[in-house]
Amino acid sequence: xxxxxxxxxxxxxxxxxxxxxxxxxxxxxxxxxxxxxxxxxxxxxxxxxxxxxxxxxxxxxxxxxxxxxxxxxxxxxxxxxxxxxxxxxxxxxxxxxxxxxxxxxxxxxxxxxxxxxxxxxxxxxxxxxxxxxxxxxxxxxxxxxxxxxxxxxxxxxxxxxxxxxxxxxxxxxxxxxxxxxxxxxxxxxxxxxxxxxxxxxxxxxxxxxxxxxxxxxxxxxxxxxxxxxxxxxxxxxxxxxxxxxxxxxxxxxxxxxxxxxxxxxxxxxxxxxxxxxxxxxxxxxxxxxxxxxxxxxxxxxxxxxxxxxxxxxxxxxxxxxxxxxxxxxxxxxxxxxxxxxxxxxxxxxxxxxxxxxxxxxxxxxxxxxxxxxxxxxxxxxxxxxxxxxxxxxxxxxxxxxxxxxxxxxxxxxxxxxxxxxxxxxxxxxxxxxxxxxxxxxxxxxxxxxxxxxxxxxxxxxxxxxxxxxxxxxxxxxxxxxxxxxxxxxxxxxxxxxxxxxxxxxxxxxxxxxxxxxxxxxxxxxxxxxxxxxxxxxxxxxxxxxxxxxxxxxxx
Numbered sequence: 120x121x122x123x124x125x126x127x128x129x130x131x132x133x134x135x136x137x138x139x140x141x142x143x144x145x146x147x148x149x150x151x152x153x154x155x156x157x158x159x160x161x162x163x164x165x166x167x168x169x170x171x172x173x174x175x176x177x178x179x180x181x182x183x184x185x186x187x188x189x190x191x192x193x194x195x196x197x198x199x200x201x202x203x204x205x206x207x208x209x210x211x212x213x214x215x216x217x218x219x220x221x222x223x224x225x226x227x228x229x230x231x232x233x234x235x236x237x238x239x240x241x242x243x244x245x246x247x248x249x250x251x252x253x254x255x256x257x258x259x260x261x262x263x264x265x266x267x268x269x270x271x272x273x274x275x276x277x278x279x280x281x282x283x284x285x286x287x288x289x290x291x292x293x294x295x296x297x298x299x300x301x302x303x304x305x306x307x308x309x310x311x312x313x314x315x316x317x318x319x320x321x322x323x324x325x326x327x328x329x330x331x332x333x334x335x336x337x338x339x340x341x342x343x344x345x346x347x348x349x350x351x352x353x354x355x356x357x358x359x360x361x362x363x364x365x366x367x368x369x370x371x372x373x374x375x376x377x378x379x380x381x382x383x384x385x386x387x388x389x390x391x392x393x394x395x396x397x398x399x400x401x402x403x404x405x406x407x408x409x410x411x412x413x414x415x416x417x418x419x420x421x422x423x424x425x426x427x428x429x430x431x432x433x434x435x436x437x438x439x440x441x442x443x444x445x446x447x448x449x450x451x452x453x454x455x456x457x458x459x460x461x462x463x464x465x466x467x468x469x470x471x472x473x474x475x476x477x478x479x480x481x482x483x484x485x486x487x488x489x490x491x492x493x494x495x496x497x498x499x500x501x502x503x504x505x506x507x508x509x510x511x512x513x514x515x516x517x518x519x520x521x522x523x524x525x526x527x528x529x530x531x532x533x534x535x536x537x538x539x540x541x542x543x544x545x546x547x548x549x550x551x552x553x554x555x556x557x558x559x560x561x562x563x564x565x566x567x568x569x570x571x572x573x574x575x576x577x578x579x580x581x582x583x584x585x586x587x588x589x590x591x592x593x594x595x596x597x598x599x600x601x602x603x604x605x606x607x608x609x610x611x612x613x614x615x616x617x618x619x620x621x622x623x624x625x626x627x628x629x630x631x632x633x634x635x636x637x638x639x640x641x642x643x644x645x646x647x648x649x650x651x652x653x654x655x656x657x658x659x660x661x662x663x664x665x666x667x668x669x670x671x672x673x674x
Contacts, residue, residue, distance in 0.1 A: 176507030187649030201349030225628030
């Protein structure tokens with residue numbers, strides 16, 4: 120007689136569990152297999168000390184052809200404000216390049232990628248941008264012996280709570296901010312997000328116990344110090360913040376004559392931070408030592424909220440390792456100008472392995488895709504690319520961009536999303552920022568290569584101001600209406616950048632246009648830009664914004 124196997128109660132559950140464990144084990148083997156041979160440090164080690172372009176800190180957008188009419192330079196080069204004493208508005212008037220920088224080394228701007236893009240289907244590029252390359256980087260660096268640089272310690276998969284704090288307990292908090300004008304707009308190829316962390320003592324009370332209330336208070340104090348008008352008298356600042364308990368500080372922040380919980384306005388700043396950081400001076404326009412920023416630059420996913428893809432093009436990390444006093448900052452500015460006048464090339468301490476350090480106390484480290492799309496440590500030269508914008512630049516606030524543009528209060532402690540965000544003016548201006556940019560540049564990016572924005576907002580060659588104003592405070596649209604590309608453009612830009620990544624020549628530029636740029640110099644002759652003659656020099660560019668604007672203004 121044929122024997123049969125007896126199936127006892129619960130045995131199918133056991134079989135299912137066994138199959139699940141086998142599948143998980145196979146998945147882990149596949150994951151390890153996929154990451155086998157993945158060394159995110161190899162390229163940087165191999166290229167150590169090799170720099171083809173010693174002026175890599177000069178960004179490609181500085182080679183823009185103005186034709187005497189288009190001025191994208193004003194957003195970076197402007198008059199001095201606060202502790203940033205660099206007044207570099209004259210760079211709008213004249214090209215002032217070193218001999219090395221007279222040649223535009225960013226040859227990727229002149230590449231026609233359309234033939235290579237055709238080989239990438241929409242389905243293929245969508246699969247690609249939806250893959251995770253951050254998790255594999257974290258795992259690889261955790262096991263990297265002797266690596267002295269930044270190992271990503273933010274668990275993005277665990278996400279953020281309703282107040283924007285990372286659920287992994289790392290201390291990072293998400294920042295929601297208005298994108299910097301031009302190349303950082305999603306319509307020009309990338310989305311991004313920013314996460315901020317203050318040192319541990321800023322997260323503790325006077326007794327050394329961890330306190331979210333103290334941390335929120337210190338973050339709000341930093342927000343008021345960085346994002347408020349640095350030219351306003353000390354007792355006349357006005358910054359909306361999330362509700363905090365000023366009793367924890369013992370200082371009347373809103374100036375109402377009483378100490379109370381739930382304060383949502385800072386009109387006066389104390390001399391120090393709160394809790395465990397009560398001995399740390401609070402300085403307007405400057406970050407405290409130890410502050411960290413984590414910044415991801417991502418592909419576009421037209422089906423994701425805000426078009427933010429999962430895959431990162433770059434991961435950037437900055438930490439303020441020194442706190443120069445104001446005299447030292449002034450001396451650093453003067454020294455850099457003197458060296459530039461003498462024709463000396465920029466010098467930075469550090470290396471790719473530890474990060475490069477500038478004269479203002481900031482240490483920067485970055486990761487970029489390898490040819491397979493995995494994140495790898497940037498080389499020495501690729502790191503230099505970051506230093507120009509985060510060293511001596513007129514518009515920055517303590518050599519940074521995003522936090523000074525934070526959405527005020529609770530709404531600004533969220534993962535980045537421009538939906539619902541109005542196009543507010545820059546501080547000191549009347550008209551919305553995007554409108555002013557389009558008016559002064561004559562296009563939707565520095566190189567005037569964004570044909571989609573030109574078609575939308577310059578019908579017949581004339582700026583449709585009323586259409587752009589729809590996103591201003593009081594209008595019926597938002598920044599997403601202005602700055603998110605069409606699905607077709609998003610996929611085209613993704614494909615163009617994927618083609619660039621496969622070539623791995625980031626030393627030749629990271630701006631991946633589908634077609635060669637027309638409005639860019641291959642070589643520069645120092646002298647007039649033609650903008651002053653055309654009365655198109657503007658020295659009113661500000662990083663900070665007027666979030667109190669309530670209605671659109673006339674020109």
